[in-house]
Amino acid sequence: MFFIVADSRIINVGGDRIGIRGLDETLAAMAPGFADKPDREVAEEMLARLGRRNYLAPAARDEYAAAFVREFRKHLGQAREPDVAQGLEVKVLGPGCPQCDRLYRRVAEVLSAMGLAADLEAIKDAKTIAARGVSVTPGLMINGRVVSVGKVPGEERIKHWLKESERTT
Numbered sequence: 063m064f065f066i067v068a069d070s071r072i073i074n075v076g077g078d079r080i081g082i083r084g085l086d087e088t089l090a091a092m093a094p095g096f097a098d099k100p101d102r103e104v105a106e107e108m109l110a111r112l113g114r115r116n117y118l119a120p121a122a123r124d125e126y127a128a129a130f131v132r133e134f135r136k137h138l139g140q141a142r143e144p145d146v147a148q149g150l151e152v153k154v155l156g157p158g159c160p161q162c163d164r165l166y167r168r169v170a171e172v173l174s175a176m177g178l179a180a181d182l183e184a185i186k187d188a189k190t191i192a193a194r195g196v197s198v199t200p201g202l203m204i205n206g207r208v209v210s211v212g213k214v215p216g217e218e219r220i221k222h223w224l225k226e227s228e229r230t231t
Contacts, residue, residue: 071086072173073085075122083112091111092134139187150173152169154200157199159200165200166182169182172224175217197211
């Protein structure tokens with residue numbers, strides 16, 4: 063079992079699920095200045111910034127670099143290398159309103175409490191949200207299936223959906 067620190071997020075690094083502290087903060091800070099930079103520059107900057115708050119195994123430097131670039135491109139809504147990991151994929155769909163943020167935090171807390179690794183992502187782009195069939199936000203999608211729209215479900219309901227989805231992966 064592992065525990066997630068409040069400002070950390072679980073990502074796939076070379077096929078392993080790793081908690082990275084300060085990832086969301088770093089993505090937001092780098093977005094304006096690095097959106098058009100090549101992957102190599104993005105990777106070096108992210109390794110430097112995130113290496114201050116996380117232990118990044120030297121032998122896995124290339125895997126961390128690829129994972130960080132993938133998360134950065136995902137954050138920007140840009141094309142990226144697909145994440146090949148199997149497991150839970152959870153998306154909170156909404157423009158970033160207080161309810162959307164509340165749902166994101168609640169899902170992260172439930173995942174942590176359950177000791178589950180998942181690719182948790184906030185989708186804020188209206189076209190992407192609509193393409194997923196969600197017309198009222200916040201929406202919650204687990205492994206490609208919309209399970210909730212227009213509300214912030216309780217912890218027990220989220221646990222139920224996660225357990226159900228985990229059995230099918």
